Amino acid sequence: MSEKPGRERKPKALGIILTFVAVAIGVAVVAILFHAQTYTSPVGTQVAKSVGTVTVNGQTLQHVTLAFNTYPDASGSVDGQAIHPGGNPSWPSYGPTNQFQVPAHALVTVTMRQYDSGGSLNNPWFATVRGTVGSVARINGRLVHAVNPNNVGHTFTVRGAPGTDPGFFVNVPLPAVPGNNQSDNGQYETVIFSFVSGSQGVYGWNCEYPCGTSVAGFGGPMSAFGYMSGFLHVV
Numbered sequence: 671m672s673e674k675p676g677r678e679r680k681p682k683a684l685g686i687i688l689t690f691v692a693v694a695i696g697v698a699v700v701a702i703l704f705h706a707q708t709y710t711s712p713v714g715t716q717v718a719k720s721v722g723t724v725t726v727n728g729q730t731l732q733h734v735t736l737a738f739n740t741y742p743d744a745s746g747s748v749d750g751q752a753i754h755p756g757g758n759p760s761w762p763s764y765g766p767t768n769q770f771q772v773p774a775h776a777l778v779t780v781t782m783r784q785y786d787s788g789g790s791l792n793n794p795w796f797a798t799v800r801g802t803v804g805s806v807a808r809i810n811g812r813l814v815h816a817v818n819p820n821n822v823g824h825t826f827t828v829r830g831a832p833g834t835d836p837g838f839f840v841n842v843p844l845p846a847v848p849g850n851n852q853s854d855n856g857q858y859e860t861v862i863f864s865f866v867s868g869s870q871g872v873y874g875w876n877c878e879y880p881c882g883t884s885v886a887g888f889g890g891p892m893s894a895f896g897y898m899s900g901f902l903h904v905v
């Protein structure tokens with residue numbers, strides 16, 4: 671009689687240990703999968719270059735510049751190295767980084783080269799330039815208020831994180847270059863625009879053109895951090 675409880679206790683203890691091991695493995699797998707989602711560009715955060723001061727609507731502001739591109743693949747162009755080392759080279763991507771830093775309440779002039787092809791926006795609302803100085807962008811030398819909603823490669827769309835400058839919003843549609851999606855034909859559209867940065871805080875930016883896979887074009891590069899999304903740090 672006295673042996674029986676002992677025999678029962680052993681399998682029970684083993685079961686508890688196995689349960690712990692299974693849970694630990696599960697947690698580790700989830701942690702590894704989440705870690706694989708993190709992305710840091712080989713060049714880190716691009717800190718805007720100061721180029722002096724400028725007067726905007728009668729106010730003297732610090733003037734800074736940023737320069738980045740959109741590519742039909744993630745295998746260009748940080749000194750010839752992949753923007754996403756070990757990532758999905760066939761996915762379209764912003765580059766060379768997805769993290770930008772600008773001063774608060776400064777004029778930020780962005781110069782972009784858009785190398786990707788594209789198609790139709792889900793919502794033509796994003797074909798209009800919004801939140802830039804004069805609500806315009808200079809595309810291949812021409813000032814425009816909007817682009818053809820059926821010929822968009824990507825958009826650069828910025829809003830504050832919850833609680834950060836809720837009135838801040840910038841949307842710049844980037845016209846597509848001719849050619850097949852995901853193939854770099856070397857052609858690009860030059861897109862230049864300026865906006866006045868908001869108050870200090872973290873802002874998120876993303877693309878609103880369905881350039882991804884599955885989920886109506888909003889999966890893959892559209893949902894994996896770092897290809898079509900990132901942060902604007904206003905300091």
Ligand SMILES: [Cu+2]
Pocket residue numbers: 762823824825877878879880881898
């Ligand atoms: Cu995109």
